[in-house]
Amino acid sequence: MPNAISGMNDILGLLERLPGADTAADAAWASRDPLLTKPPGALGRLEAISRWLCAWQGRHPPTVARPRARIFAGNHGVAALGVSAVPAEVTVQMVANFAGGGAAINQLCRTFGIELAVIPLDLDRPTADFTRAPALTEAEFVAAFRAGLDSVPADTDLLVVGEMGIGNTTPAAALPCALYGGEAAAWTGRGTGVEGRALARKTEVVAAGVALHRGQPPLELLRRLGGRELVAMAGAVVAARLARVPVLLDGYVCTAAAAPLEAAMPGALDHCLAAHCSAEPGHRRLLERLGKAPLLDLGMRLGEGSGAALAVGVAKAAAACHAGMATFGEAGVSDGG
């Protein structure tokens, strides 16, 4: 395995050798786009998306022919503190629902031709309660990161990263709070639907975790405040970069899991597009912090990679337009120039 890792330092080593954008593919895009039968810029962000696909796939024209979704599932010690409206056994029940084809992500993957794999991570062993100890030991952290690293086949041309884990909007709030500061309340949202006293309790849990672990380096924060599915998503994002696979980030939990990579190595998320903005208020704040403008803003807050899967349709359209449109010369259309 070229990406074999056995400790935190190996992961930091991977971050140091992330490849950059492919400038030849980018230049090929920039040569072709002005020739296509449309006014310059008239396809708006579809143009930026096809260019981004070129630059990070390292080829021109770009394709979205083998999109894959990798959904990681984990359980959380903090779930026992009453941070969720839903009992922790729902994580394993939903993994069974994914296997049976009954969840939203199954319908979305079918709609857009996305190959789906669901990767449950030690669901019978929740993380430690991060208000008292690091959520994961270093060995657990490395194992979860490796599960993500190993999940991305090299012929994938677009990766959707998502998660399932009852309680996991609590680590999702704690991570950016610890990375960037600010009040816990500003980063903590309703998740599956907590309100009133339960939301206040969730906010206290976030604040307590941040108080205990704040000041650690970014990947240490991911180990101490994250959970297995968050760590695995970070691993999948790194694997994609190493294999020249662009990534669509899903919602708040996914973006929070990826944020420590950017904090540890600026530019580490340049191959990632924010697929959508979740209804969790912390997500918009986090995307602003990362300088990523979401493609879709439809009030979704489901997780499961659902927002990113929906954006695969937009990416397919973008690639199809750039690759398939006729040039002014081919079509005999005056270009007005």
Next chain:
Amino acid sequence: MPNAISGMNDILGLLERLPGADTAADAAWASRDPLLTKPPGALGRLEAISRWLCAWQGRHPPTVARPRARIFAGNHGVAALGVSAVPAEVTVQMVANFAGGGAAINQLCRTFGIELAVIPLDLDRPTADFTRAPALTEAEFVAAFRAGLDSVPADTDLLVVGEMGIGNTTPAAALPCALYGGEAAAWTGRGTGVEGRALARKTEVVAAGVALHRGQPPLELLRRLGGRELVAMAGAVVAARLARVPVLLDGYVCTAAAAPLEAAMPGALDHCLAAHCSAEPGHRRLLERLGKAPLLDLGMRLGEGSGAALAVGVAKAAAACHAGMATFGEAGVSDGG
């Protein structure tokens, strides 16, 4: 033909017998949605879209299995006044490009399985210059409206309405300016790319047309300031309503063409969703006026039905989730209730 029309009064008559939403299909949606394996509301606007499909298709579950795009093309007398960055012959050239499969709309329809028809309307006979006379005679208006009425097969389950017509962002600006008031400059945008002096000239043309025709009833404004492709789009929107086909409105020209229907008969556009918000600044203002929140906001400004075709992907996803997801009972997932 049940929708045979021979004059303006027949069109007004159609508006008086537009069917309403199907309350039984809507109720069936509302019974099923809370049973699906997701927190209530977690699919955001996807839920509103599947509900809208049910209500206006008049069946449950909704489908997006036979989406169709109808793109109307026309030429405009005002094009001779220098309102466009592109010469008028591009309209017919682009119609040939549509036929050859080389335009953006061809790639988008292929991506999302949309059947496409392009309907050119007397391209060798531009409308009259609306700064001097009504753009269309009543006979021309009725013929164009009928072309739209006749374009929607009854088994369509979602309709994309779009256009091609060099110069047509000028009538698109004039129509809402005449319907709702305000400065011509506030409704006039760059279209295919006019700037500086040319944009000032375009704004003067809009203002002159509005000054000449303002105060007429809404459908008279559509005849006097519109063009054949705008009138045909209005006809297609009405045909869709009569046949229980929900409609995705495209950009500024399409929405401006539909707006007189709503002004003539409030509620006439209730079966229409704003697929996207164009980069033309007047479009956002017009959508606000119509009370329609766009689904997508990607800076597109191409026309051709391109934004609406892109939104078909979102509608397919919405229908698939509502129809295909397992219920809590079927999946053995605790609903937390």
